[in-house]
Amino acid sequence: MGNKAENQINDEIYTGVVPALKKDRIYDSKAITIAAAGFGVASWCYVQGGWISSLLPFHLAVIVSLIPMIVFGLLMMLCVIIPTRYGIDLWIYQKAVFGYGFCSILCIVAILTNWGWYAVNSNVFANASSTLLKMAGIPVSSAAIPWLGSLCAILGLVLAMKGPHLVKYATYIMVPCLLAVGLLLLIKTMSTTTLTDLMNSKPMYADTYPSTKIAFLCMVEAMFGFIFAWYPVLGSMSRITKTERASYWGQSAGYIGAMAFFVIIGVVSSTLMGNLGVYSTDPTDWLAHLGNPVWQAVSIGAIALANITTQTLGCYCLSLATKIFKPSWDYRKIAAGYTVFVIAMIFWQGVWEYYNVFLAATAVIGAPACAIIVVDYFLVRKGNVSLRSMFKIKGEDSYEYTFGCNIPAVISFALAVASYLFIYDPLNYVVRNETLMKFTPTGIAFVVAGLSYFLMCQIPAVKAYVLRDAKEAEVKYPEEGVEA
Numbered sequence: 020m021g022n023k024a025e026n027q028i029n030d031e032i033y034t035g036v037v038p039a040l041k042k043d044r045i046y047d048s049k050a051i052t053i054a055a056a057g058f059g060v061a062s063w064c065y066v067q068g069g070w071i072s073s074l075l076p077f078h079l080a081v082i083v084s085l086i087p088m089i090v091f092g093l094l095m096m097l098c099v100i101i102p103t104r105y106g107i108d109l110w111i112y113q114k115a116v117f118g119y120g121f122c123s124i125l126c127i128v129a130i131l132t133n134w135g136w137y138a139v140n141s142n143v144f145a146n147a148s149s150t151l152l153k154m155a156g157i158p159v160s161s162a163a164i165p166w167l168g169s170l171c172a173i174l175g176l177v178l179a180m181k182g183p184h185l186v187k188y189a190t191y192i193m194v195p196c197l198l199a200v201g202l203l204l205l206i207k208t209m210s211t212t213t214l215t216d217l218m219n220s221k222p223m224y225a226d227t228y229p230s231t232k233i234a235f236l237c238m239v240e241a242m243f244g245f246i247f248a249w250y251p252v253l254g255s256m257s258r259i260t261k262t263e264r265a266s267y268w269g270q271s272a273g274y275i276g277a278m279a280f281f282v283i284i285g286v287v288s289s290t291l292m293g294n295l296g297v298y299s300t301d302p303t304d305w306l307a308h309l310g311n312p313v314w315q316a317v318s319i320g321a322i323a324l325a326n327i328t329t330q331t332l333g334c335y336c337l338s339l340a341t342k343i344f345k346p347s348w349d350y351r352k353i354a355a356g357y358t359v360f361v362i363a364m365i366f367w368q369g370v371w372e373y374y375n376v377f378l379a380a381t382a383v384i385g386a387p388a389c390a391i392i393v394v395d396y397f398l399v400r401k402g403n404v405s406l407r408s409m410f411k412i413k414g415e416d417s418y419e420y421t422f423g424c425n426i427p428a429v430i431s432f433a434l435a436v437a438s439y440l441f442i443y444d445p446l447n448y449v450v451r452n453e454t455l456m457k458f459t460p461t462g463i464a465f466v467v468a469g470l471s472y473f474l475m476c477q478i479p480a481v482k483a484y485v486l487r488d489a490k491e492a493e494v495k496y497p498e499e500g501v502e503a
Contacts, residue, residue, distance in 0.1 A: 032259075033182045034350035036342050038406070039106035039259045046256060048265035050187055054256050054332070055273025057190040058249065060197045060281050061329040062143035062302060062322060063136050067245055068285020069300030070374070073224045074234050077217045077290050083235065084282040087242040091386075091465070092275035095246065095253075096267055097393045102254035103266035105406065109254025109392070110343045114409050115488070116395045117432075119416075120423020123344060125388060129251045130337050132380050134357065136248060137172065137333050138364035142371070144171035144326035146303045147319045154316055168365040171323075175330025176358040179338065180351050183259060186335050189328050197325035198277070200318045201284050204306065207314075208288050216294065223293045236456050240443065243461035244378035245282075247385025249274055255336035334358065379445030382461040387435035390469035391428050395485075399476045405488040417488035427475040427485060435468035 031037040046054060072080045102109045113122045145167035149159040159167075178185055228234035253270075260266040288305040292298065299305065306318050338354040364370060370377055396402065408417040420426065442452045443460040450456045455463060475481050 030182075030350075033184070034339065036108060036111060036339075036346045036410075041261070043106075044259050044261040045183060045187060046260040046265070046269075048262075048269045050191075051256060051260045051265055051269035052273045053194050054187060054190045055270040056194045056198070056277040057273075057328055057332045058252070059274050059277030060194060060201065060325065061136075061140055062326055063139045064278055064281035065285040065288070065302040065305075066139055066143070066300040067241075068282040068287075069289035071238050071241070071282070072222065072286040072289040073293065073298055073300075074222050074227055075238055076222060076231070077220055077286070079231070079235050080222075080238070080286045080290070081283055083238045083242055084286055085279050087239050088246060088275050088279040088282075091243055091246050091461075093271060094393070094465075095249065095385075095389050096271045096274070097397070098250075098253050098389055099257040099260075099266045099270050100263050101392070101396055102257040103260050103263045105404075106258050107254070107406070107409070108258055108340055108343065110340045111254075111409050112396070112404070113388075113392065114343070114418045115400075115404050116392055116425065117428050118418055118420040118423045118425040121425065121429055121432075123423075125384070126251075126340065126343060129384050129388070130340060131360075132377070132384065133248060133251045133333075133337060134361050134364060135370040135377050137175075137330055137361045138168075138367075138370045140326050140329050140333075141168035141171040141361065141365050142368075143301060143303065144168060144323050144330075145365075146301050147323035147326070150303050150307060150319050151316060151323065154312065165366045165368075169362045171326055171330055172358050172361050172365065174327045175334050176354055178327070178331040179334035179354050183256070183335060186331055189331055193321075193325045193328040196321045200321045200325075201281055203314075203318065204288060204302065205284050208284075208291050208305070212291050212294070217287065217290050220290050220294055223298045233450060233453075233456075236459065237448075237450070240382070240456075240459045240461055241375070241378050242282075243386065243459055244380075244382035247389065247461065248378075248381040250381075250385035250389055251340060252333065252336035255339045375448060376445050379443075379460075383436055383439050383445075383464065386439075386461045386465040387432045387468035390435070390465045391431055391472050394469045394473045395428070398473055399482075399485060408488050420484075420487075425485065427472060427481055431468045431472035431475070434471050435464040438467045439464040 032039050032043050068084060071083055075083060098109060101112050105112070110122065110126055113125065116122070117125060142164070145164045148167045148170070149164060152159050178189055225234070228237060257266050257270065260269070285300070288302065289300060292305055297304070302322055303319055306315050334354050334357060338350055338357060341353050342348055342350065396404070405415065405417060407413060407415040418425070439460040442450070442455045442463060444451055476485055
């Protein structure tokens with residue numbers, strides 16, 4: 020009976036919303052770095068790098084792949100301190116920021132949008148698997164590709180069902196493998212060309228935008244969208260990380276460092292392929308043109324397996340986040356439902372057709388939300404929050420606000436979205452305001468959201484409205500006795 024009760028408690032901690040105590044945290048600095056790198060070394064980084072290199076000269080593509088990642092990545096990582104401090108998912112905290120109702124709306128939109136990345140990931144898995152089968156003499160038709168992609172989603176689900184402990188060990192194996200493949204791919208690529216040749220390369224689709232300047236600004240914007248795609252998953256692993264320092268710097272290294280490195284590998288490899296007259300954002304195609312068959316098979320196999328790990332991470336994090344709607348929901352059923360959804364996206368293939376729009380959607384949601392979260396916690400509340408109201412314990416419901424919406428936060432979010440659309444039309448790829456485009460739509464949206472929220476909260480009546488939890492707010496950690 021004792022074991023059964025203990026298993027139920029563990030389920031609620033690791034696949035539920037119960038705050039994780041210090042003794043329950045399983046990620047130290049090394050483990051969280053590797054886990055975050057599981058997202059950072061995903062195949063979608065190759066796709067992003069290949070796309071950028073098709074539009075920009077090599078030196079500009081490298082700059083775009085690195086600088087935006089560092090600038091906004093380090094700002095965004097401030098969000099992970101909150102779930103680590105309290106042992107809760109970041110989506111739980113967002114109830115305090117946006118109100119119970121608007122938080123739920125944001126969660127639905129952000130999570131459903133985010134699954135597009137896993138459709139991309141599964142497609143690369145399918146291509147890698149198809150290449151391996153063809154190398155073994157087994158013919159694969161184009162009609163089989165979505166089915167192979169679905170296999171990636173299903174295998175990711177099977178591993179995610181086991182919870183974060185298996186996720187942790189899976190990343191320990193696969194992340195180093197994919198890092199090794201990435202490094203080998205970079206070495207093999209550079210051994211077949213020179214830096215001068217890369218610098219002199221002409222982007223295959225250089226005429227897509229009116230000028231190199233506009234193309235550069237649009238690709239910076241695309242990288243910002245790429246960065247803010249992390250937003251929905253930031254809390255799931257952070258809440259079971261042992262220290263705030265490990266959480267911030269470990270995830271910064273895993274997300275920012277690994278991801279930037281792999282996007283740059285995509286830039287280098289795709290530029291080389293462009294010189295050969297082949298445009299591809301798929302690392303499977305690049306590997307097929309480099310090295311001997313044995314090296315190709317091992318590398319492509321590692322990419323295929325690593326995509327399963329990425330799928331597992333995403334399935335775990337997004338399914339856990341969904342439990343903010345109703346903690347009693349079964350984590351495994353949520354994960355299975357999402358797997359069906361991503362399989363539908365794999366067969367649809369629309370993410371590839373609307374890739375630019377997809378990136379814009381992640382930016383226009385993630386940038387304002389992260390700006391408001393950071394300002395709300397560090398500057399407005401100054402770390403004083405009520406876990407009881409987040410969980411509605413003993414009737415505490417300070418974060419109901421107005422019909423479930425924190426009006427100042429909603430206004431700030433709306434202003435940020437409006438400023439984004441005023442500058443750039445992501446549906447038609449049209450720059451509407453070239454002057455403001457220099458600061459990028461996402462950059463402007465981030466500043467507008469954070470600044471407007473901060474200024475509104477300086478008005479005494481608004482501040483009292485936002486800080487209505489003052490009487491019950493506490494800065495205690497869960498292990499210090501906060502009921503949750």
